[in-house]
Amino acid sequence: MVAQARAFSPHLLVTVDNGISSVEGVEAAHEAGMRVVITDHHLPGATLPPADAIVNPNVPGCDFPWKCTAGVGVMFYVLSVLRRVLVERGWSQAGQVKLADWLDLVAVGTVADLVPLKYNNRILVSAGLARMRAGRLRPGLRALLKVAGRDVASLSSQDLAFAVAPRLNAAGRLENMAQGVECLLAPDAASARAHAESLDALNRQRREIEQDMRDQAEAAVRNLHLNGRGLPSGVCLFDESWHEGVIGIVASRIKERVHRPVVVLAPGENGLVKGSGRSVSGFHLRDALDEVATRHPGLLTKFGGHAMAAGLTLPRENLETFSQAFAAVARDKLGDVPPGLVVESDGELRAEDMSLANAVALEEAGPWGQGFPEPLFDGWFELLAHRRVGQNHLKMTLLHEGHDQPQDAILFNFDQWEALHRVRRVHLAYQLDVNRYQGRMRLQLLVRHWLAHE
Structure with a gap:
C-alpha cells in the first residue's frame, strides 16, 4: 500500500x-x-x-462504548467529527457537506462486514435503508439491486447481505476490488449499469469456483472420517488448486456442515499460503490464532480478525505444523468432540399466526442481522411436493401438522438431493418471509434448518 x-x-x-x-x-x-x-475496528495485537x-474502538484505553462498530462506521464518525471541527475553525464550506448522503454506503459496509447488528450499527443501517427505500441511493447501488432482481422500495438488510455485498466482493475475490469501487462511484445510471453487469458476471463465476472448491473440501472432510482418525476439533483444509479469493466463503460453508472451527487455505505468492477461518460459538478465532503464534513463534507470518472470522498468512512449509497446532488449540478449548449444532427456536406458531401480515410486520421490525437475528420458529410438516429451482435451491409445498392449508417454502443451498425422494415428514426451523413477484406478495417459509424423517 x-x-x-x-x-x-x-x-x-x-x-x-x-x-x-x-x-x-x-x-x-x-x-x-x-x-x-x-x-480500524479489528482487534489490536500486543504492539x-x-x-x-x-481511531479504533478496540484499542486499550478507548472509552467509545460500541466496540463492534464496523470499519465503515468508524470512518463515518471520523468524518462527522472532522466536519464539526472544521466548521468551528471557520471553514464554512465543511458545513455544506451532508454526511447523511453517504448513509447508503455505511449501511452496505456495516452489513457486509458481518458485525453484530445492534446498538449504533443498527441505527446506522436503519437510517441507510430508510434513505434507500425513499430512492436516495447512488446509481451504483441501484444498478446492483436491479441486476439482482431486488425491489428498492422494500429493501432489507438481507438484500444488502445476499444481493449487494456478494457482487461487490466478487471483484476483490477474483480480479480487482477497483471494479466494485468504480460501480459505487458511478456518476450516472448508464455507467453504473455497465459496472453492475460486470460485477454480476464475476459473481456468477465466483459461485462456480466456490461450488467446485466446496465439493473438494467436503470430499476432504469425508476422507478424514474414513481414515479412522475422525475430524479434529479444529479443521484445516488446503488444496494447491484452490482460489484464495473464495476460501472465506468455503470455510463458512464447511463450518456449517461440521459445526467446529474451520480454516481453509490456498496458495498465495512467494511461497506463502493464505488462510481464512470461520468459527463457532465459544471459540474466539482471532485469540486462538494468537495462541497458536505464542506456542509456535515464527509459524505465522501474520494474522488478524475477530471472534468468528479471521485471516492468516504462513510459509508453505509450515502448513502441516499449523494444522496440528490449530487442532490442538481447538481441542484445549472445545474438547475432543465439540458440541454439535444447536438451533434455538422461538417456538411453534399457531395456524392463525402463520400469516402474510405477520411476515410483513417482522420485516418492518428490522433490520435483522448478526447479533440481532430475526425470529426463528419450528414445527413438523408433511412434505407434499418439492422441486429444484436455480442451482441448488429446494422449493417445497408443505402442510403443517394441525393446519388445513398448504404452505410454500424454500431452502437455499440444499445438498441432500439423493435422499429427498424418501422424505415424507420434516422438522423445520424457519422464518416468515414475504415473497414478492410480479407485484404480488405471498407468504413463504424461509427454511434455515431441516431434519428429515422418512
Missing part, C-alpha cells in the same frame, strides 16, 4: 478498516515522508503501529 501511495507523493495516509496490525507498514510510510492516521493517530 505504501509503495502504491508513494506515486502520489501524499503528506497524509489514512487507512479504513485496516492498519491496526501494520507496524512495518506504518514505519515504511514514515520513512517515505507520510504521516499516518489509522481507522500498536507507530501511527500519528489511531
Whole structure:
C-alpha cells in the first residue's frame, strides 16, 4: 500500500478498516515522508503501529462504548467529527457537506462486514435503508439491486447481505476490488449499469469456483472420517488448486456442515499460503490464532480478525505444523468432540399466526442481522411436493401438522438431493418471509434448518 501511495507523493495516509496490525507498514510510510492516521475496528495485537493517530474502538484505553462498530462506521464518525471541527475553525464550506448522503454506503459496509447488528450499527443501517427505500441511493447501488432482481422500495438488510455485498466482493475475490469501487462511484445510471453487469458476471463465476472448491473440501472432510482418525476439533483444509479469493466463503460453508472451527487455505505468492477461518460459538478465532503464534513463534507470518472470522498468512512449509497446532488449540478449548449444532427456536406458531401480515410486520421490525437475528420458529410438516429451482435451491409445498392449508417454502443451498425422494415428514426451523413477484406478495417459509424423517 505504501509503495502504491508513494506515486502520489501524499503528506497524509489514512487507512479504513485496516492498519491496526501494520507496524512495518506504518514505519515504511514514515520513512517515505507520510504521516499516518489509522481507522480500524479489528482487534489490536500486543504492539500498536507507530501511527500519528489511531481511531479504533478496540484499542486499550478507548472509552467509545460500541466496540463492534464496523470499519465503515468508524470512518463515518471520523468524518462527522472532522466536519464539526472544521466548521468551528471557520471553514464554512465543511458545513455544506451532508454526511447523511453517504448513509447508503455505511449501511452496505456495516452489513457486509458481518458485525453484530445492534446498538449504533443498527441505527446506522436503519437510517441507510430508510434513505434507500425513499430512492436516495447512488446509481451504483441501484444498478446492483436491479441486476439482482431486488425491489428498492422494500429493501432489507438481507438484500444488502445476499444481493449487494456478494457482487461487490466478487471483484476483490477474483480480479480487482477497483471494479466494485468504480460501480459505487458511478456518476450516472448508464455507467453504473455497465459496472453492475460486470460485477454480476464475476459473481456468477465466483459461485462456480466456490461450488467446485466446496465439493473438494467436503470430499476432504469425508476422507478424514474414513481414515479412522475422525475430524479434529479444529479443521484445516488446503488444496494447491484452490482460489484464495473464495476460501472465506468455503470455510463458512464447511463450518456449517461440521459445526467446529474451520480454516481453509490456498496458495498465495512467494511461497506463502493464505488462510481464512470461520468459527463457532465459544471459540474466539482471532485469540486462538494468537495462541497458536505464542506456542509456535515464527509459524505465522501474520494474522488478524475477530471472534468468528479471521485471516492468516504462513510459509508453505509450515502448513502441516499449523494444522496440528490449530487442532490442538481447538481441542484445549472445545474438547475432543465439540458440541454439535444447536438451533434455538422461538417456538411453534399457531395456524392463525402463520400469516402474510405477520411476515410483513417482522420485516418492518428490522433490520435483522448478526447479533440481532430475526425470529426463528419450528414445527413438523408433511412434505407434499418439492422441486429444484436455480442451482441448488429446494422449493417445497408443505402442510403443517394441525393446519388445513398448504404452505410454500424454500431452502437455499440444499445438498441432500439423493435422499429427498424418501422424505415424507420434516422438522423445520424457519422464518416468515414475504415473497414478492410480479407485484404480488405471498407468504413463504424461509427454511434455515431441516431434519428429515422418512
